[in-house]
Amino acid sequence: MDLTELLKIANAERNKQKSIRVHCCTSTGCQAANSLSVKNNLATAVKESGLSDRVEVVGVGCMGFCGRGPLVQIDPEDTLYEEVTPEDAPSIIDALNGGVVKPIQGDSQHPFFARQMRIVRQNTGKVDPESIEEYIAVGGYQSLYKAIYDLTPTEIVQEISKSGLRGRGGGGYPTGLKWATVAKMAGEQKYVICNGDEGDPGAFMDRSVLESDPHLVLEGMAIAGYAVGANHGYIYVRAEYPLAIQRLQKAIQQAKRYGILGSQIFESPFDFKIDIRIGAGAFVCGEETALIQSIEGKRGNPVPRPPYPAESGLWKWPTLINNVETLANIAAIIREGADWYSSIGTENSKGTKIFALTGKIRNNGLIEVPMGISLREIVEEMGGGVPEGEIKAVQTGGPSGGCIPASMLDIPVDYDSLSKIGSMMGSGGMVVMDRATSMVEVAQFYMEFCREESCGKCVPCRAGTVQLDALLTKIVNKKATMDDLTKLEALCQMVKDTSLCGLGITAPNPVLSTLRYFKEEYLELIQANNLDVSLTS
Amino acid sequence: MSVRTLTINNIPVAIEEGATILEAAKEAGVTIPTLCHLEGVSDVGACRLCLVEVENINKLLPACVTQVTEEMVVHTNTPKLQEYRRMAVELIFAEGNHVCAICVANGNCELQDAAIQVGMDHTRFPYRFPDRHVDVSHSQFGIDHNRCILCTRCIRVCNEIEGAHVWDVAQRGENCYIASGLSQPWGEVEACTSCGKCVDACPTGAIFRKGTTSAEKQRDRAKLEFVVNAREKQEWTR
Ligand SMILES: Cc1cc2nc3c(=O)[nH]c(=O)nc-3n(C[C@H](O)[C@H](O)[C@H](O)COP(=O)(O)O)c2cc1C
Ligand code: SF4
Ligand code: FES
Numbered sequence: 001m002d003l004t005e006l007l008k009i010a011n012a013e014r015n016k017q018k019s020i021r022v023h024c025c026t027s028t029g030c031q032a033a034n035s036l037s038v039k040n041n042l043a044t045a046v047k048e049s050g051l052s053d054r055v056e057v058v059g060v061g062c063m064g065f066c067g068r069g070p071l072v073q074i075d076p077e078d079t080l081y082e083e084v085t086p087e088d089a090p091s092i093i094d095a096l097n098g099g100v101v102k103p104i105q106g107d108s109q110h111p112f113f114a115r116q117m118r119i120v121r122q123n124t125g126k127v128d129p130e131s132i133e134e135y136i137a138v139g140g141y142q143s144l145y146k147a148i149y150d151l152t153p154t155e156i157v158q159e160i161s162k163s164g165l166r167g168r169g170g171g172g173y174p175t176g177l178k179w180a181t182v183a184k185m186a187g188e189q190k191y192v193i194c195n196g197d198e199g200d201p202g203a204f205m206d207r208s209v210l211e212s213d214p215h216l217v218l219e220g221m222a223i224a225g226y227a228v229g230a231n232h233g234y235i236y237v238r239a240e241y242p243l244a245i246q247r248l249q250k251a252i253q254q255a256k257r258y259g260i261l262g263s264q265i266f267e268s269p270f271d272f273k274i275d276i277r278i279g280a281g282a283f284v285c286g287e288e289t290a291l292i293q294s295i296e297g298k299r300g301n302p303v304p305r306p307p308y309p310a311e312s313g314l315w316k317w318p319t320l321i322n323n324v325e326t327l328a329n330i331a332a333i334i335r336e337g338a339d340w341y342s343s344i345g346t347e348n349s350k351g352t353k354i355f356a357l358t359g360k361i362r363n364n365g366l367i368e369v370p371m372g373i374s375l376r377e378i379v380e381e382m383g384g385g386v387p388e389g390e391i392k393a394v395q396t397g398g399p400s401g402g403c404i405p406a407s408m409l410d411i412p413v414d415y416d417s418l419s420k421i422g423s424m425m426g427s428g429g430m431v432v433m434d435r436a437t438s439m440v441e442v443a444q445f446y447m448e449f450c451r452e453e454s455c456g457k458c459v460p461c462r463a464g465t466v467q468l469d470a471l472l473t474k475i476v477n478k479k480a481t482m483d484d485l486t487k488l489e490a491l492c493q494m495v496k497d498t499s500l501c502g503l504g505i506t507a508p509n510p511v512l513s514t515l516r517y518f519k520e521e522y523l524e525l526i527q528a529n530n531l532d533v534s535l536t537s
Numbered sequence: 538m539s540v541r542t543l544t545i546n547n548i549p550v551a552i553e554e555g556a557t558i559l560e561a562a563k564e565a566g567v568t569i570p571t572l573c574h575l576e577g578v579s580d581v582g583a584c585r586l587c588l589v590e591v592e593n594i595n596k597l598l599p600a601c602v603t604q605v606t607e608e609m610v611v612h613t614n615t616p617k618l619q620e621y622r623r624m625a626v627e628l629i630f631a632e633g634n635h636v637c638a639i640c641v642a643n644g645n646c647e648l649q650d651a652a653i654q655v656g657m658d659h660t661r662f663p664y665r666f667p668d669r670h671v672d673v674s675h676s677q678f679g680i681d682h683n684r685c686i687l688c689t690r691c692i693r694v695c696n697e698i699e700g701a702h703v704w705d706v707a708q709r710g711e712n713c714y715i716a717s718g719l720s721q722p723w724g725e726v727e728a729c730t731s732c733g734k735c736v737d738a739c740p741t742g743a744i745f746r747k748g749t750t751s752a753e754k755q756r757d758r759a760k761l762e763f764v765v766n767a768r769e770k771q772e773w774t775r
Contacts, residue, residue, distance in 0.1 A: 301706075303582075451710060451711065453709075453710070454709065455709050455710065456706070456709045456711065456712070456713035457581070457583050457687075457706075458583045459583070459629060460585055460628070462632075462687070462711060462713065463629065463711070464628055466710075467631065467662045470663065487662070491624065497597055497617075498585045498621050499585070
């Protein structure tokens with residue numbers, strides 16, 4: 001396979017595609033809402049209406065508006081249908097022939113779509129994730145070709161550094177710096193790991209990327225491998241993501257068949273193979289050192305850093321570990337250049353970020369927005385605000401993050417602004433809460449999660465989260481005293497400062513941030529207890 | 538051999554490159570409380586008692602796994618560290634069922650020692666009273682999970698020195714326990730050589746020799762060092 005052949009496949013595929021494409025989402029969310037039957041009925045309707053010469057039905061990845069699935073979108077006219085049932089299929093196809101438009105039509109110009117900026121999700125919802133040819137038809141694997149033939153590994157690392165890309169897995173570590181470190185390490189063997197563990201409750205960004213555009217991630221990994229000098233990559237995906245695993249397997253096979261993965265990629269001396277490792281769904285296995293233990297077949301316990309994986313990772317070899325979304329940005333940066341990428345976003349947070357917008361909000365789903373957009377734009381304009389009443393807070397960063405009060409909705413969404421106010425970007429969960437939500441209960445929910453997900457290795461997290469959960473439960477049940485609040489604050493600080501890994505270190509964040517902005521709710525619950533005590537004694 | 542110089546609680550120390558802060562502290566005559574650390578086996582940094590403050594580093598570092606660097610300024614006993622250590626020991630006591638009066642290790646227990654060292658006379662956290670088991674299926678030894686603090690020293694000593702790997706951790710979080718074999722009764726684990734190293738490694742009375750009663754547990758800690766020296770330095774006499 002060389003560039004001419006790659007372009008030939010792209011052309012052949014484009015010529016093969018019909019002028020009207022009916023895109024039907026076949027990702028997990030829409031599949032659960034019966035989208036496979038919708039797709040079958042659409043295909044039958046096309047056949048029966050005699051439109052087969054110009055219309056085709058294509059199963060595509062997630063379009064983002066998951067709360068209104070199954071979604072069907074018509075290209076190129078960009079009509080969107082929401083909550084489509086299999087029975088609606090004939091009339092949707094009929095409409096292409098001048099028939100009556102169905103009431104289920106959605107608004108593809110809604111701010112939910114219009115305010116998005118798609119880099120990672122560029123092909124998502126447009127290409128069939130199970131077809132490498134469709135990916136190649138939209139320019140896929142040309143960045144990898146460019147990386148191998150037009151750039152040196154050092155130039156690639158420089159380009160990624162210059163782009164300002166930071167890790168999307170939670171920490172926000174500069175990606176270029178990480179690549180440079182691994183590239184500089186001596187070692188006859190190096191590895192690239194793609195972290196697709198995604199254990200935060202409510203988060204499904206990475207799943208959607210893997211299900212909707214698996215080749216984009218593979219291409220990012222291969223470029224990373226070339227840049228750091230690795231010839232072997234692992235994708236770690238949780239077992240709860242069977243569709244993502246199945247599509248990745250298929251994608252890897254297809255790429256191997258074309259000589260885009262495996263030995264002598266694009267007939268160059270560069271070899272790169274990718275294997276999938278399936279995790280059993282422990283949150284802590286998303287932590288890089290635990291993930292590496294897990295790939296090695298050991299118990300998924302974190303180990304102290306240093307040494308960092310970049311120096312001593314998988315089987316003690318230098319290892320680059322990046323999040324799915326981080327790697328899904330790479331092909332675009334190589335294609336469009338670092339200057340283009342760094343023109344998007346804020347000073348220290350470049351590019352876009354995908355968020356899973358959920359909770360008490362009208363428009364649930366996945367959005368990709370430029371960094372620096374205000375939280376208010378996301379929640380009120382794109383999300384359409386809360387269905388009833390007012391917004392009280394927005395939780396970002398999952399169990400490691402914090403709650404942002406409604407009064408602070410105007411802050412820009414970027415790494416530094418969020419951490420400055422005691423929350424964090426995290427992997428991209430965004431849960432909207434209305435006035436009826438008890439913030440203490442929210443804090444307790446996340447603490448319970450951390451308690452259940454603690455690996456149990458270190459004392460502060462194993463025993464501390466248990467006591468923190470008990471204290472919060474006591475407060476929620478109106479059984480606590482001021483003394484308990486003092487204990488809660490002291491223990492939060494201790495668990496944060498002394499835990500071994502990020503799970504324990506960040507576990508107190510939801511409590512600390514609600515104590516910071518909603519302390520009166522804690523005090524009210526404690527006063528309610530005092531009233532009871534004085535009544536009974 | 539390259540040497541690093543640093544200060545620990547204002548005491549200057551010189552020690553070879555690659556040494557840990559814990560080793561340097563020993564050299565300087567400074568005691569840092571530890572529980573999961575055991576001479577002769579690898580360190581895991583799990584109990585967090587050995588955390589120290591290092592100037593210009595904004596997080597606490599575990600002395601047992603942190604290598605010294607040139608001109609490092611270490612403080613091992615600041616009020617913050619004292620408070621955190623005390624709290625950690627309180628958490629451990631509240632987590633298990635530690636009844637010293639009826640324990641084989643009473644008076645010879647590293648958890649008791651740690652409590653005294655950090656000045657813990659009661660725990661501010663409610664006891665969890667977990668439902669744990671005692672396994673006396675082995676002909677010579679027993680394990681009382683009520684007294685286990687999950688330091689994993691038995692696992693490491695069995696794995697790294699004896700090479701039998703009888704022990705491992707099962708479950709996660711608060712439900713963790715030390716499992717023998719494939720989570721079988723200890724007496725049924727064929728890999729066990731009955732060497733007794735785990736009895737010597739255990740800091741509390743969790744693993745004990747059958748027939749010992751309250752306050753009778755004795756440890757032969759020197760035996761571990763002897764075995765390691767014998768292997769590594771070919772010193773076969775004690
Ligand atoms: C408890 C815990 C869970 C984590 N889970 C994930 C995860 O699911 N996915 C992920 O990419 N990173 C996760 N991380 C962060 C990883 O340790 C690591 O920093 C990340 O994969 C690096 O990739 P990046 O630089 O591209 O962000 C987690 C960290 C912690 C402490
Ligand atoms: S902080 Fe929690 S999850 Fe991390 S090593 Fe300690 S016990 Fe395990
Ligand atoms: S002795 Fe260092 S963490 Fe336990």
